Amino acid sequence: MAKVKSLADLKRIKEELQSKMDLREKSNNPEGLVQIKVAMATCGIASGAKEVMDFLIDVTAKRGIQAVVTQTGCMGYCYAEPTIEVKLPGKEPIVFGDVDTKKADEIVEKYIKNGELVDGIIPVNYKTIDN
Amino acid sequence: MEKYKMHILICGGTGCRASASETIQNNLQEALKAKGLEDEVQVVMTGCFGFCEKGPIVKILPDNTFYVEVKPEDAEEIIDEHIVKGRKVMRLLYVDPEKKEVVSDSKHMEFYKKQIRIALRNCGFINPENIDEYISRDGYAALGKCLTDMTPQLVIDEIKASGLRGRGGGGFPTGLKWEFASKNKADQKYVVCNADEGDPGAFMDRSILEGDPHSVLEAMAICAYTMGATKGVIYIRAEYPLAIQRLKVAIKQAREYGLLGNDILGAGFSFDVEMRYGAGAFVCGEETALIHSMEGLRGEPTVKPPFPAESGYNGKPTNVNNVETFANVPVIINKGAAWFKKIGTEKSAGTKVFALAGKINNVGLIEVPMGTTLREVIYEIGGGIKDGKKFKAVQTGGPSGGCLTEKHLDTPIDFDNLIAVGSMMGSGGMIVMDEDDCMVSMAKFYLDFTVEESCGKCTPCRVGNKRLYELLNKITEGKGTKEDLDLLRNLSTVIKDTSLCGLGQTSPNPVLSTIENFYDEYIAHVEDHKCPAGQCKALMQYVIDPELCVGCTLCARNCPVDCIIGERKEAHVIDAAKCIKCGTCMDKCKFNAISIK
Numbered sequence: 262m263a264k265v266k267s268l269a270d271l272k273r274i275k276e277e278l279q280s281k282m283d284l285r286e287k288s289n290n291p292e293g294l295v296q297i298k299v300a301m302a303t304c305g306i307a308s309g310a311k312e313v314m315d316f317l318i319d320v321t322a323k324r325g326i327q328a329v330v331t332q333t334g335c336m337g338y339c340y341a342e343p344t345i346e347v348k349l350p351g352k353e354p355i356v357f358g359d360v361d362t363k364k365a366d367e368i369v370e371k372y373i374k375n376g377e378l379v380d381g382i383i384p385v386n387y388k389t390i391d392n
Numbered sequence: 393m394e395k396y397k398m399h400i401l402i403c404g405g406t407g408c409r410a411s412a413s414e415t416i417q418n419n420l421q422e423a424l425k426a427k428g429l430e431d432e433v434q435v436v437m438t439g440c441f442g443f444c445e446k447g448p449i450v451k452i453l454p455d456n457t458f459y460v461e462v463k464p465e466d467a468e469e470i471i472d473e474h475i476v477k478g479r480k481v482m483r484l485l486y487v488d489p490e491k492k493e494v495v496s497d498s499k500h501m502e503f504y505k506k507q508i509r510i511a512l513r514n515c516g517f518i519n520p521e522n523i524d525e526y527i528s529r530d531g532y533a534a535l536g537k538c539l540t541d542m543t544p545q546l547v548i549d550e551i552k553a554s555g556l557r558g559r560g561g562g563g564f565p566t567g568l569k570w571e572f573a574s575k576n577k578a579d580q581k582y583v584v585c586n587a588d589e590g591d592p593g594a595f596m597d598r599s600i601l602e603g604d605p606h607s608v609l610e611a612m613a614i615c616a617y618t619m620g621a622t623k624g625v626i627y628i629r630a631e632y633p634l635a636i637q638r639l640k641v642a643i644k645q646a647r648e649y650g651l652l653g654n655d656i657l658g659a660g661f662s663f664d665v666e667m668r669y670g671a672g673a674f675v676c677g678e679e680t681a682l683i684h685s686m687e688g689l690r691g692e693p694t695v696k697p698p699f700p701a702e703s704g705y706n707g708k709p710t711n712v713n714n715v716e717t718f719a720n721v722p723v724i725i726n727k728g729a730a731w732f733k734k735i736g737t738e739k740s741a742g743t744k745v746f747a748l749a750g751k752i753n754n755v756g757l758i759e760v761p762m763g764t765t766l767r768e769v770i771y772e773i774g775g776g777i778k779d780g781k782k783f784k785a786v787q788t789g790g791p792s793g794g795c796l797t798e799k800h801l802d803t804p805i806d807f808d809n810l811i812a813v814g815s816m817m818g819s820g821g822m823i824v825m826d827e828d829d830c831m832v833s834m835a836k837f838y839l840d841f842t843v844e845e846s847c848g849k850c851t852p853c854r855v856g857n858k859r860l861y862e863l864l865n866k867i868t869e870g871k872g873t874k875e876d877l878d879l880l881r882n883l884s885t886v887i888k889d890t891s892l893c894g895l896g897q898t899s900p901n902p903v904l905s906t907i908e909n910f911y912d913e914y915i916a917h918v919e920d921h922k923c924p925a926g927q928c929k930a931l932m933q934y935v936i937d938p939e940l941c942v943g944c945t946l947c948a949r950n951c952p953v954d955c956i957i958g959e960r961k962e963a964h965v966i967d968a969a970k971c972i973k974c975g976t977c978m979d980k981c982k983f984n985a986i987s988i989k
Contacts, residue, residue, distance in 0.1 A: 264650030267658040268536035271527070278528035285399055285517060288453040301478055318397065329454045332397070334478040 405440030439603015515603030560714030591790030789818025794905030853896030
């Protein structure tokens, strides 16, 4: 490893390293961030959830969106896999169905960036025991 | 550099390593490999999480799942269930002992709720053997800021303004100490880190060095810059092998990056650190004794002045600070003195790390703002007394501190308040005692330690403590008199007033505070020859209740000294003269017929 020669050098190295620690930093404060859950049960993975998840991780980092992308189990919407749940800070979570990478791109651009709703929303018709 | 989707953090503190956390790490990695996930999930060994009671701890990110008491054989299930299927392993989650509810996110645990982590900021978060992870958390940024944007005096002013006080126990203002050392001119000066953590029950310094060694190195370099020193020495006890090993790795990495060595960050400032190993003597925590030990002399204190700031290591100006004090410094520089000053109380700014031990549910390492009350620490963070017993006392400040009782529970903890109620901050050990603990035995236990650790240089400490111990021993054997209590008090005061160093000046504290707060218990020992807590063997008597005894002979057959007599199916009797009070008969009796009188 090369020597750190100046404060500017140190700052540059820090920036480079930061993305590696991002995931840990963000887990410290999930409430203030966009939280995306990708349903990654067998059916989801078979329909391409893994690619969608990779895409989301990449794209949010590249476009500077502070987001936590996690995997979760089956959401139960097997007819609409891959499904993802997006929770913007301070808002109710919304579930999108049939998300391929193209759809994911649209969700990031329209819903996450501007709050515009896009097609493919699955109405949530259950309550969790938390609320 | 790879980007992982999930991180598995596993505690690599000494406690958790002793419970096989290294095997867990290996098993996790193997299970990941078997599933072909080794490039997607990163397994990181970190420093101490602080929740030692329930170790080994495994934390999964980004969902913040906190698994406790994990065993090596659980690794596969964690990978299969949590990582692959996204289902939490319920049986490994923490259960709140009060509410009996499962808590999966550490943020919602009472243990972590009241804590603010400054000195422990990276413990349980970064891999201590990877300098990159430290740098990504603003590591060495404070040193960079000092070297390029601040004059030494400005740095000293900032530390002074922050109100940071020595965390090793003395509570001396750190900025002031640095200023003294900076004002003395010399061709060579030294920065020393005191890592000779000697209090039984305290382990915060070890945990910081094991979990975040770079923070100490960075702060030592900052201190060196303010006083014009080029050499740093870490005095650490050889009993801390893991801390030593992690420091070695850290020093090597910092040198490779040029963050230690010549012309650091191109600012023309040079500084390097070496280590000295101590043999683990309590008195070597005292700075003059520590310096003598470093020089290869006997670890004995000398009279101050001259202070180390004038004439210390090798007769040169030396600044000695404790590990935890140093760990606070980079944060103060980065976030500013005003930010730090806002945390804590007026005269004691910031936070303090405490090692919770004894009869408490959540044994572990915590960091709370100064001014938190003992009640909050013991009941909310500590989770209350074990087995639902009654709180009796808490010993703060280790063997030189005092015992505080129920009536002190609402005292906000800071340097001055603890001294005002007859104890001290010390290095932050906190030992909780319940109704089964005898206070006379407790004082005797600590005196036993100080007698052993006294260096023997001055008479009050060498002879006085020994006499205190003998008096306490006499009382626990039921041979004490009321006059002995006055003698204890007088002798304690003399030792405190006339001893040379901090060891003797504080060693009678456990005696004085227990006499003050538990006078009745002493009286019970000397007048009624009874030990109310039932701990002093010589004062106990086992008796068999003839009503309850059915004459099964089980006790008589198990008694190691054959002191129980009686016919079959008739009540038995214990011969008190022969009884050695081992308690076997009471354990064996199935009819609860044997009790202690």
